[in-house]
Amino acid sequence: MPANLLEIQIGGRQVNREWFAIRTQPRKEQIARKHYEQQDFIVYLPHILTIRRHARRIDKVPRPLFPGYVFLHLFIEERRWNTIRSTIGATGPVRFGEYYPPVPDWVIEGLRVREDENGLISLGVHGSTFKPGDRVSVVLENLEYLEGIFQAAKGEDRALILMEILSRQVSTMVPMWALKAA
Incomplete structure (x- = not known):
């Protein structure tokens, strides 16, 4: 496996892979991951540590981190959408009509640098200072600002915000560490 998965030389020219979000069946992310790996796809499934309360026990x-999604790192010739869609545990790639939007590399890299020694994402923020309806900015490494409206905290590490994307309002989950007051 090459040291840098993003750049590989083929026939003297540089070929780039791109990340794509793939929707899975409910709670079948691990199954989809296993089956994609068996097909020799590069799969990324980021995890966080959450608290589960059940029968007076806390575990x-x-x-x-993104329930219902895995990420595949694909060359152009690996973008066999029918194969990807029919993999056990998956429902198919995220798409808008016939357009399959790639996930920017810096998003995946930003998640990977936050992994601890166990491969769990450490978001490092506890509690929320935002109230529903507050205007917030999402600040990520290579993006100056994306603006939205805070809707709710989801656990200690994630927030649901309403953003305008492609002239539509979309509810999306973002890490708390990326939010600032607008």
Whole structure:
């Protein structure tokens, strides 16, 4: 496996892979991941440690950071959408009509640098200072600002915000560490 998965030389020219979000069946992320790996795809499924309360017990359990999604790192010739869609545990790639939007590399890299030695994402923020309806900015490494409206805290590490994307209002989950007051 090459040291840098983003750049590989083929026939003297540089070929780039791109990340794509793939929707899975409910709570089948691990199954989809296993089957994609068996097909020699490069798969990324980020996890966080969450608290589970059940029968007077409190456990810390790893859960997907983005429930219902895995990420595939694909060359152009690997973008066999029918194969990807029909993989056990998956429902198919995220798409808008016939357009399959790639996930920017810096998003995945930003998640990977926050992984601890167990491969769990450490978001490092506890509690929320935002109230529903507050205007917030999402600040990520290579993006100056994306603005939205804070809707709710989801656990200690994630927030649900309403953003305008492609002239539509979309509710999306973002890490708390990326939010600032607008």
